[in-house]
Amino acid sequence: MAMAAQRQGGWWLLILPAFLLMTAFYVTPILQVLAISFTEPQPGLQNYERLFTSESVQRVIVTTLRICTITTVLALLLGYVLSYKIALADERARRWWILAVLVPLWISVLVRAFAWVTLLRRQGLVNETLMGAGLIQEPLALVWNEFGIIVGMVHYMVPYAVLPMLASMREIDPRLLAAARGLGAPRGTVFFRVFLPLSLPGLIAAGVLVFIFSLGFYITPAILGGGKTLMVAEWIGLQILDLIRWGLGTMMATMLVVTILVTLAIFSRVVNLRRVFGSGA
């Protein structure tokens, strides 16, 4: 027993240099910056008080949470369908499917946002086509609003939703599905009572990943929102760089970090989060 504990301590010593390095050059500066939220303009909690009193602060939080939740739900829906299709495809088709999912991941977020602008603007491909076909008289407002932002964000997030779900679906033993069918369950029942519960850990892991990623979105909302939607990342940038209200900016940054940590803490109890960060099962 004592031996084992000692051996464990030995292993910890090996990562100590890396740990100290991270603490000194990464964690400490971040904490220093976040501490500004308690010291500026005067020491105290008045920046945090704004969470309850300032309509402006509340608006940016509500907007961010709304967009992130909608994005997460849509990305999970689309991602689930894709993963299901890929998991059940044969080996050759699966490789092509995975490539098709991964390719957008390698394209810059900036390029993708501009591509959506080209498609969705008033004289863009979608509106021109619909008007040419006589389906609409006036161009639809597809961009420069939250709709455009969500289209862009969902597009960005679908691969992140697919990967953890696919990993979890591929662990499901296909014989279980066959057995359920053999015992007389209709297709729907097989899916809802066997496949879905078994794929749930992957679904939750993907949801956590997509939601946390969405919280920090900056470029996509800035380009597709037409300036009329501020999400929390851009809002922090404005406070720090342009308005020099560092206390308020760092307060929001602290809230962002806390939200992410709390989300992770809650869901790490529900699912194996190692899966989310790539160390598959």
Added chain:
Amino acid sequence: MQSFQQDCVALAFEKFRRGEVSRRGLMAGLAALGVGAGLSPGEAAAQGRQLVMVNWGGIANEGFGRFYGEPFMAANQGVRVVQDSTGPSAGRIRSMVESGRVTWDLCDSSASSSQLLGRQNLATRIDYNIVNRNDVIGPGFALEFGAAPYSFSSVLAYDSARFPNGAPQNWADFFDLRRFPGTRLLRRDALATLDAVQMALGKDPRNLYPLDVRACLARIREVRRNAVFWNSGSESEQFLRTGEAVMGQIWHTRANVLQRETNGRIKFIWNQGLLQAGIFVIPRGNQGGELAQRLLASMLSRPEPQVGLLQFLGNGPTNPRAAAQVPAEFRAVNPTDPENERQQVVLNGVWWGENYQQVNQDFLDVVTG
């Protein structure tokens, strides 16, 4: 948020790619820059004194190096002026001053930022025994915590194809959605935008300040649904070029490009344009000390390089003797040409410096509401 300076750089790059700025000009500037950039600050300091001028990146290095740095170096042997393109936002200047090691000497900032920085004791007061107040065209260009060697303007640009029965003449027309239907384009920044609203609300342009912020914001709230808001200059250009917006308040440099490239389909007017000072500030405790004031004085006092910069980047001169030296073909695009200047309103940087933080936050709340 992209600043005017950043946009000038982007625009100049676009011009260069289209072949409108000669490669020789670019190479000459880069060579000049290479001399400065080749030395570490320590080495240069050992050889003589060094000043670091901070701009917003890319080709401003060349423009500012050539038209601000070189004339000063030629007149002051042993002094080296180095360009740094970090982008001196107010927040970055603050973090540098508070870090205690201030390597920046002269930063391309703005009237409101200079006021904001000065009030927080982050900028050095301009010494008007060294800098000559008479070297600029008006009091708005020589402020307590900064002075302007160039100018720019936020002007009304519109798509003339959409208004065959009469073009908008002023900001009142701009905000009249009944007579001039279509999407409006505004900068997502209260500064210069609310000034235009205030004129549209009927206040005398000669007596514009203080702005009635509440009334101006109420007007913005009304047009918000019919408006899009730009962050960067290239974005503003695209919105008008692609017909997403039919009318906009944009920087004169972008308006000029649009007018030329659409063969006059998109036009702009100087009337009621918001003329702004391109203010440079000296961060408190800068290493070059008083020499930075002398560099600023030199930038203000020489009309020829200012005219050169107008032709190169589009920035208007501020020296009173400069306008007469501008070649005829550039007069129409010079915001400080007497003919154009008289139609515009000089933005009150002092009022904005005192009110920017709160008013811009309120503006953002209305725009994103």
